[in-house]
Amino acid sequence: MSLWYPSRLSTGPPGPNTPITMQSQYEPSAVEAEAQAFWTDRQAFAVKEDPSRPSYYCLCMFPYPSGRLHMGHVRNYTIGDVITRFLRMQGYNVLQPMGWDAFGLPAENAAMKNGVPPARWTYENIAYMKRQLQSLGFALDWDRELATCQPEYYRWNQWLFLKMLEKGIAYRKTGIVNWDPIDQTVLANEQVIDGRGWRTGALVEKREIPMYYLRITAYAPDLLDALNDMPGWPERVRAMQANWIGRSEGVRLSFPYELQGEQRLLSVFTTRADTIMGVTFVAVAAEHPLATYAAQSNPQLAAFIEECKLGTEQEAEIAQMEKKGMPTGLFVKHPISGEPVPVWVGNYVLMTYGEGAVMGVPAHDERDFAFALKYGLPIKQVIEPAASNAHRRALRDGVAQSNDTVRDPIRPEDRHVLEGGIAKFSVAEWQSWYGEYGVLINSGKYDGLEHAAAIDAIAADLSAKGYGEKHVQWRLRDWGISRQRYWGCPIPLIHCPKCDVVPVPEQDLPVVLPEGLVPDGSGNPLNKTPSFLDCKCPRCGGPARRETDTMDTFVDSSWYFLRFASAKNDKAMVDERANYWSPVNQYIGGIEHAILHLLYARFWTRVMHDMGLVKVKEPFQNLLTQGMVLNDIYSRRTGEGAIEYFNPVDVNVQVDAKGARVGATLNSDGKPVEWEGMRTMSKSKNNGVDPTKLVEQYGADSVRLFMMFKAPPEDTLEWSDDGVEGASRFMRRLWRMVHEHVTAGLVSGKVSGELTDEQRNVRRAAHSTLQKVTDDLGRRRVFNTAIAAVMEFMNTLSKFEDQTPQGRAVRQEALEFVVQMLSPIVPHAGHVLWQALGHTDPLIDHSWPQPDAAALVRDSIDVVIQVNGKLRSQVTVEASATEQQIREAALADATVQKWIEGKPVRKVIVVKGKLVNVVV
């Protein structure tokens, strides 16, 4: 239903100077209803593969259907929509799909709270959130919608998992999980609070259970190398991924020992083999076989090991907890000196990284130092650190000469103190040693060698003895995908008492997850569901039991973008259409996914590529990581340490005469509340903003405009109601400007003939604004500066009052530019204003305008003049002025003369078209 021109789009253009009746008031709800109805009726954003046109795949990370859209979603999808609409106007065949990351823990938590099956909760959330998305006017192809909890989707997880199993990419081994002994259930990390189960408060135990892993480590070198060839990704994301994959070159070496009459080896990996003569102990993980052996005859040690096993597996916590250890009483032999080295159990040694054992060199490693100091272990210096940063870097990079002098050596009197046990030296002294490269001392035949040469020599000797070799170690671990939970994709395996683990045959896929179950917190409900559990062994036909573990939800999100491109194919996981659309040209989502999701998707795509399913290997060509949305937090202490949080809309902020914040009070009682700064919107801090209410109050366009204007896409965005108000004010201003113009009669925007100076200036501003906005939206992908440029131009245009036919033509062209430039951001208003300006073609099908080079030409340029680098004056010169002419004009300027009076001019620097610097 159209409120303004019921038949405009079918009856052709009005004649020149036809009086126009346009609603004088901007009513966003009516405008948005009309534009959305128009797009829906035409299925304007459903796209087909068309090899004759350049394709563009613009994708935002699909949401978890948590119940309601939050402002982070709105920001994410608005960025994607602006890019989509801009590129569509540039002539691309643009795919922008949407779906739902529908499996996951929150649905189970909701089920426990409300007794509603996760499936129902999820589908209701999807329905609600879909309406919210539609109200924001995103140019989405809803024909390709998918939810990962649908069997039509997850059957292909299962299918590919079985293929991976065949190829050895998927395999079974044991892994450690958090076990709640009261609820008899496995907990996620976020369900463990201070080492206790979130519901039961029971001390959480670690359990080893069989799980399935995907061999992502086999792809580690390729995943790392390819990062160098991904210019469309932010540097920091590539750096984070590279660190995560963590390639490190070093030496794997072994400490021989005798146990129960047998010769064995204790292996460690180190990047600092040059410090090997400084080893004074070896630490092993609590789970290490040597620790287990020693504990058999040592109850104290056994107790300590149990304590370690209770501890966290989380890297962040391990790194920050107190380093504790206990001697095993066992000794191994130093692989070079043959001297006995004590073996300790350390709570900071991870079984899952490397060999589960580390060599301790207290003099040159911070953690080892802390450990040695605490337990009175010897500290032996074996590296003389280089004095200067430059020299240190040179040593590290292997470019230092071996005869480079080492300045500022440790004084000999400091040295001997260290060799006899607990050191009596200052930590400041010692700190200059650790983590540094230098020249070896106290290392026998290796004395005098520098870092790289020392490692070479030591590795060669170890290799000759069979005690070690150079080795490349990766930090990346294989991807454990088993989850002992209900609401996920079933792992398609069957346990047969006779045949062990048997894959579900391909023709029996999908293994459908029963949707009616309600988890109650005591383990996976699938284990109590015989209709799911009981089955026949596909191999022997005997009674068997179905696997009840489900897959990590990162599996679902590792290939959904390929499925969007192969939507609704019930015969295959993906098809030729995926090759038309992929890679995703622009991927947009939160920085919090910088490592895991993006790395898993890169891995999964490579696996599909290697199986010949898709041509693409690297799934995301360009990546934009949008920042978070923050809001103020207001609170009040309510005695007994309890804190009550108040929503910012209920708070009145007091400011001083300059507008600086001086305090805040609660609207309802007028009493002060405390401002705790700005944080991400959350329920617990009561600082959320409901997108639906905002759309009702201001309209989707104002909300979109505010979010794009407030901050660059990658930065955090601070919510402000005043800011949305400002965006709304701008929309009314835009509306009024077009209204005033068109009610005076329509004119053509084709400008020809002689223009006055003012007309030329306005026209130049219009075209240069268009040039800037095109660059900002396209190459730079920043929207706040594009909007600012349009605002600035509108300030110019509002001062232009020329009502001559020529002046009105200039204004018509300018307003058409404004509406077009803003239309990716405020598409509803754009749609209606475009018609108001007399156009019969819908704006979404109109191509993006091109600036006219002739309109951009300037006759004169303002040149800034500095004297000794300080701004002193300004002159206007002809655009064609030579460097010599600019210099003369600058020196002739009266103000400049005053500043250089009596001083000889030493130098004059001329930056063409911009600036002159006179040095006196």
Add this chain to the structure above:
RNA sequence: GCGAAAGUGGCGGAACUGGUAGACGCGCUGGAUUUAGGUUCCAGUGGGUAACCCCGUGAGGGUUCGAGUCCCUCCUUUCGCACCA
């Protein structure tokens, strides 16, 4: 702890390639319109100073004719750390 990033007016930000610091907006101040509030419009708004000018981009050094931008040291804040998604 390790890894990654960011610090510019009262606030969000702009300055893209080393070249006029503070565009644009919010807030604030004064004025016009209005019965009033709101809306709208006009003017002003980094600090110091009577003024000329001086000082100013987290702190301190450096390179340069010229530094928010490049280099070094330090401080603060935010994000990630493998079962939240």
